[in-house]
Amino acid sequence: MIWQSFDHPSDTFLPHSKLGFDRRTGQRWNLQSWKSEDDPGSGNLILNITYTGKSQIFLFKENHPWYRGRSYNGEIFVGSPSMKRSVITLFNHTFVNDENDVYLMYNTYDESVITRLIVHPSGFYQTFTWDSQKNQWRRYWSTPESQCDNYGTCGSNSNCDLLNYEDHQCSCFY
Incomplete structure (x- = not known):
C-alpha cells in the first residue's frame, strides 16, 4: 500500500476518518487547505488538534493561530456560538484522548446523509451535506463567522x- 486517504488527509475530513495525532508514532492527521479553489497544491491553512491540557481544534494560517475552536465536552466544542444544536443531532462525534491517541472522528446518525468538512483556502472550515435533489453540495456550517x-x-x-x-x-x- 502506497497511500491511504484516511491516513494522509488533504483538505477534506470525511466520516470515520481521524483529525488528531498518534502519541506513540508522532503521526498527525491534519487537514491542509488547497492553494486556491483551482489549485490542489498545499495551501497555507492547517486544521489540527492541539493538546495543552485540554484538546482544542486550531486553524493555523502560515503557522500562526488563525482560529481556535473550544474544548470538547463530549458532545460539542464548548463556547462555539455557531455549533448549532442541529450539528449535534446530525453528527455523532467520537473524541479519543488516551495514552496512545488524541483524535476526533465523526459520522452521521443517518448513514444516508453524505457529508464532508473542508478547510477552504479563504480561511474557513466548513461542513457540507450532499443535496441529491439538486446534485450539489450545500453548506451546512462554517466558521469563523x-x-x-x-x-x-x-x-x-x-x-x-x-x-x-x-x-x-x-x-x-x-
Whole structure:
C-alpha cells in the first residue's frame, strides 16, 4: 500500500476518518487547505488538534493561530456560538484522548446523509451535506463567522465588539 486517504488527509475530513495525532508514532492527521479553489497544491491553512491540557481544534494560517475552536465536552466544542444544536443531532462525534491517541472522528446518525468538512483556502472550515435533489453540495456550517472569531484579534486584555466592529473593533475590559 502506497497511500491511504484516511491516513494522509488533504483538505477534506470525511466520516470515520481521524483529525488528531498518534502519541506513540508522532503521526498527525491534519487537514491542509488547497492553494486556491483551482489549485490542489498545499495551501497555507492547517486544521489540527492541539493538546495543552485540554484538546482544542486550531486553524493555523502560515503557522500562526488563525482560529481556535473550544474544548470538547463530549458532545460539542464548548463556547462555539455557531455549533448549532442541529450539528449535534446530525453528527455523532467520537473524541479519543488516551495514552496512545488524541483524535476526533465523526459520522452521521443517518448513514444516508453524505457529508464532508473542508478547510477552504479563504480561511474557513466548513461542513457540507450532499443535496441529491439538486446534485450539489450545500453548506451546512462554517466558521469563523466574523473577524471577531479570528484568534487574537484584540489581544489578551480587550474585547472584540461584533456589533460595532468597524468603528471600535477592540475595547478594554471593564
